[in-house]
Amino acid sequence: MQGSTADTETMMNVAGTTAVDHHADHPDFRIFGLIMFLIAESMIFLGLFAAYLTFRAVSTLPEDQMPELELLLPGINTMILISSSFIIHQAEDSIKENDIKGVQKWFGISALLGIIFLGGQVFEYSNLDFGLTDNIFASTFYLLTGFHGLHVLVGVLTILAVLWRSREEGHYSEESKFGIEAAELYWHFVDVVWIILFILLYLL
Amino acid sequence: MTQTVQENLPGSSPPPAHGHHKPTTWKTYFTFCEDHKVIGIQYLVTSFIFYLIGGALAVGVRAELATPQVDVVSRELYNQLFTVHATVMIFLWIVPAGTGAFGNYLLPLMIGARDMAFPKLNAVAFWMIPPAGILLIGSFLVEAPASGWTSYPPLSLVSGQFGEMCWILSLLILGTSSILGAINFSTTILKMRRPGLQLTQMPLFCWAMLAASALMLISTPVLAGAMILLSFDLIVGTNFFNPAGGGEPVVYQHMFWFYSHPAVYIMILPVFGMISDILPVHARKPIFGYKAIAYSSLAISFLGLIVWAHHMFTSGTPPWLRMFFMVATMIIAVPTGIKVFSWVATIWGGKLRLNSAMLFSMGFVSMFVVGGLSGVMVASVPFDIHVHDTYFIVAHLHYVLFGGSVFGLYAGIYHWYPKMTGRMMSELWGKIHFVLTFIGFNLCFMPMHWLGLQGMPRRVAEYDPQFATVNLICSIGSFILAISTIPFVVNAVWCWVKGEKAPSNPWNAISLEWQTESPPIPTNWEGDPPLITDPYAYGLKPGRKAIGAIRGSDLWAAKP
Numbered sequence: 001m002q003g004s005t006a007d008t009e010t011m012m013n014v015a016g017t018t019a020v021d022h023h024a025d026h027p028d029f030r031i032f033g034l035i036m037f038l039i040a041e042s043m044i045f046l047g048l049f050a051a052y053l054t055f056r057a058v059s060t061l062p063e064d065q066m067p068e069l070e071l072l073l074p075g076i077n078t079m080i081l082i083s084s085s086f087i088i089h090q091a092e093d094s095i096k097e098n099d100i101k102g103v104q105k106w107f108g109i110s111a112l113l114g115i116i117f118l119g120g121q122v123f124e125y126s127n128l129d130f131g132l133t134d135n136i137f138a139s140t141f142y143l144l145t146g147f148h149g150l151h152v153l154v155g156v157l158t159i160l161a162v163l164w165r166s167r168e169e170g171h172y173s174e175e176s177k178f179g180i181e182a183a184e185l186y187w188h189f190v191d192v193v194w195i196i197l198f199i200l201l202y203l204l
Numbered sequence: 205m206t207q208t209v210q211e212n213l214p215g216s217s218p219p220p221a222h223g224h225h226k227p228t229t230w231k232t233y234f235t236f237c238e239d240h241k242v243i244g245i246q247y248l249v250t251s252f253i254f255y256l257i258g259g260a261l262a263v264g265v266r267a268e269l270a271t272p273q274v275d276v277v278s279r280e281l282y283n284q285l286f287t288v289h290a291t292v293m294i295f296l297w298i299v300p301a302g303t304g305a306f307g308n309y310l311l312p313l314m315i316g317a318r319d320m321a322f323p324k325l326n327a328v329a330f331w332m333i334p335p336a337g338i339l340l341i342g343s344f345l346v347e348a349p350a351s352g353w354t355s356y357p358p359l360s361l362v363s364g365q366f367g368e369m370c371w372i373l374s375l376l377i378l379g380t381s382s383i384l385g386a387i388n389f390s391t392t393i394l395k396m397r398r399p400g401l402q403l404t405q406m407p408l409f410c411w412a413m414l415a416a417s418a419l420m421l422i423s424t425p426v427l428a429g430a431m432i433l434l435s436f437d438l439i440v441g442t443n444f445f446n447p448a449g450g451g452e453p454v455v456y457q458h459m460f461w462f463y464s465h466p467a468v469y470i471m472i473l474p475v476f477g478m479i480s481d482i483l484p485v486h487a488r489k490p491i492f493g494y495k496a497i498a499y500s501s502l503a504i505s506f507l508g509l510i511v512w513a514h515h516m517f518t519s520g521t522p523p524w525l526r527m528f529f530m531v532a533t534m535i536i537a538v539p540t541g542i543k544v545f546s547w548v549a550t551i552w553g554g555k556l557r558l559n560s561a562m563l564f565s566m567g568f569v570s571m572f573v574v575g576g577l578s579g580v581m582v583a584s585v586p587f588d589i590h591v592h593d594t595y596f597i598v599a600h601l602h603y604v605l606f607g608g609s610v611f612g613l614y615a616g617i618y619h620w621y622p623k624m625t626g627r628m629m630s631e632l633w634g635k636i637h638f639v640l641t642f643i644g645f646n647l648c649f650m651p652m653h654w655l656g657l658q659g660m661p662r663r664v665a666e667y668d669p670q671f672a673t674v675n676l677i678c679s680i681g682s683f684i685l686a687i688s689t690i691p692f693v694v695n696a697v698w699c700w701v702k703g704e705k706a707p708s709n710p711w712n713a714i715s716l717e718w719q720t721e722s723p724p725i726p727t728n729w730e731g732d733p734p735l736i737t738d739p740y741a742y743g744l745k746p747g748r749k750a751i752g753a754i755r756g757s758d759l760w761a762a763k764p
Contacts, residue, residue, distance in 0.1 A: 026317075036387040044429045058452055059450065147432070
């Protein structure tokens with residue numbers, strides 16, 4: 001970021017923040033902004049869930065045409081995602097002690113678990129005996145899990161981006177940890193959405 | 205109560221070194237600029253250009269309807285014209301102008317901030333709009349969307365895949381832009397206020413923007429969900445909304461209106477806020493019922509989220525659900541009525557300055573009341589079933605969106621033009637503009653109430669000859685309306701270049717945006733912005749309480 005002149009540097013100290021340039025004259029509100037964004041995100045999922053439930057309520061599809069879903073693999077996947085949420089939370093404690101190595105460890109494991117989750121989902125897709133356009137439930141199943149999978153992918157990429165940036169000495173510290181917090185918050189969000197989705201699609 | 209408090213605000217002394225702020229020239233407006241004032245004007249000019257395009261499409265629609273036969277354009281083109289007209293007017297003119305333009309320009313100035321909370325995100329949100337607009341309007345070159353701005357399936361699944369996809373993509377981009385804007389507005393209002401400025405001391409426009417931002421955040425994503433499902437139906441061949449394949453088209457209607465009804469309030473709330481700020485200035489009286497107006501914006505925001513199915517009374521909605529949505533819809537008349545009565549009480553007995561901004565503001569109040577009253581009529585299920593999909597609806601929606609939003613946007617432009625450009629607009633041409641707009645508008649849309657009650661359906665290129673005369677009157681009105689924009693555009697462009705130089709506070713207004721230069725310097729204020737705790741303290745009498753301190757019990761305590 002250009003423009004970090006000596007003046008800006010002084011101001012950063014005044015404002016007690018290490019944010020860049022135009023953020024210099026006020027505290028860092030990016031986490032607040034991210035929460036606003038996640039409210040919007042959850043409304044997309046809420047809309048799609050509501051659509052799914054309505055389809056279920058009004059559908060006249062015979063029982064024997066309803067898609068059959070195995071529980072074992074998605075069950076394991078659910079455990080993976082939930083545990084990854086606890087693991088990524090450890091990074092928060094690490095950064096409080098300025099322990100970048102710790103952050104890298106916990107973020108690395110979380111990214112790996114996310115990738116395993118995605119692999120599991122691809123494996124599940126390839127073994128299902130119904131396709132995207134077979135009937136309305138097949139379509140909703142693929143759309144909901146796929147849309148969530150897209151979010152997992154974005155989450156993994158965010159975590160990897162934080163890992164990449166953390167190579168630079170002093171990029172993240174106790175005071176400057178937006179990237180770490182944001183990746184973690186987003187990951188928790190993706191996790192919570194999956195739990196709801198799992199209950200709706202697989203258990204109900 | 206104006207008081208300037210010199211305290212050590214974080215980062216404001218010494219004045220911030222915004223290294224990236226170059227002097228603003230006309231070229232700046234074509235760049236990815238992060239200054240909220242530049243972005244506000246970018247929004248305003250861009251959306252106004254789209255307004256002119258949307259207006260041209262409307263003239264095409266009215267030219268076709270001037271006679272009962274299909275003569276000027278083909279039926280297919282007619283469908284495309286009214287579809288793109290509505291989409292442009294809603295998504296590319298009123299929403300970006302009301303929230304994007306005035307929200308960006310005014311919010312930081314009104315709350316004493318140097319910029320929005322996320323300036324880069326702000327610029328990104330703006331620069332999504334031109335490509336989305338070009339995509340939508342450019343679709344005419346191949347095949348424009350033709351299933352109405354509601355795009356109900358199954359009609360939208362069979363009316364042309366290319367145009368429909370252009371429409372969906374355009375809306376997805378515009379919706380994203382709108383959500384990013386809302387993140388910025390809400391964070392700015394809640395977090396960026398000058399230290400010492402409380403929520404109940406903000407100008408009412410800020411309250412209105414807070415309420416509108418909440419709606420944008422909560423409802424726009426659901427539209428995106430509907431768009432995703434619809435595009436799968438169109439391209440991949442799924443059957444979410446296609447009854448032929450076991451889908452349920454009514455689910456689309458629910459998702460669509462869950463956004464598109466709140467969208468009405470996204471379009472009108474910022475204008476409510478602007479009117480609440482313009483009337484006291486030109487009536488030289490304090491706003492009547494500050495808190496009532498502020499909280500009624502929030503009430504409208506909340507109620508706006510739970511009334512969407514009143515658009516679907518004829519879609520097989522069960523009676524108990526109709527009853528709920530009918531009652532909820534009618535309740536919205538209460539907070540809206542609170543605002544209207546407060547505005548009337550504000551100008552009551554004031555020393556009115558009948559300039560262009562004031563004329564459009566009063567035009568807004570009177571025309572919006574007509575639209576609001578027909579809104580209560582169509583909220584009632586038995587009446588709605590009779591007039592559903594007739595010209596009564598067309599009349600109603602234009603009284604709230606044109607008589608409401610557009611009159612209000614014009615008022616806002618006349619009022620804040622000196623601040624934005626540093627020049628005054630011609631009052632004479634402003635008044636000519638107002639008279640032409642007022643006559644053209646009422647000539648065009650008032651007779652449509654009658655057409656609708658007589659049963660003329662909307663969205664048809666040809667109609668029963670018994671409606672010919674009235675339709676001709678409507679068309680003449682629309683042509684006057686089209687002509688009325690000429691004096692405005694000439695006035696706005698001419699005065700920007702050659703107009704009389706504006707002082708920093710030409711209207712002797714109290715609110716914070718007028719307490720700096722016209723146009724404001726890049727950092728908005730030299731040093732700290734003043735703390736203005738009562739932006740409506742006009743005609744102040746000694747001992748009058750600040751707006752934030754007024755309680756209901758003061759009504760009883762006050763001597764007559």
